[in-house]
Amino acid sequence: MKNDDHIVIDENxxxxxxxxxxxxxxxxxxxxxxxxxxxxxxxxCKLSKTIFPI
Ligand SMILES: [Zn+2]
Structure with a gap:
């Protein structure tokens, strides 16, 4: 039976x-x-992009 292997894969x-x-x-x-x-x-980073758009 599987243990919690799938949880580790999901986290990765x-x-x-x-x-x-x-x-x-x-x-x-x-x-x-x-x-x-x-x-x-x-x-x-989103904030700096929003305040200073390229
Ligand atoms: Zn960032």
Whole structure:
């Protein structure tokens, strides 16, 4: 029978998905911003992008 192996795999795949493309830090907000806005930025990078758009 399986133990909690699938939980470990889920956490690993999540970790790959929450790395900010701007500062390369892992942050829960990266995943939220990816879902909501379609870009992989953490909240602090999103904030600087919003205040100082390119
Ligand atoms: Zn960032």
């Amino acid at each position: 795949s999540d970790l790959n998905n929450i790395i900010c493309e701007e500062c390369k830090k892992e942050d829960e907000s990266v995943k939220q911003n990816l879902i909501m806005h379609g870009f992989k930025f953490c909240n602090s």
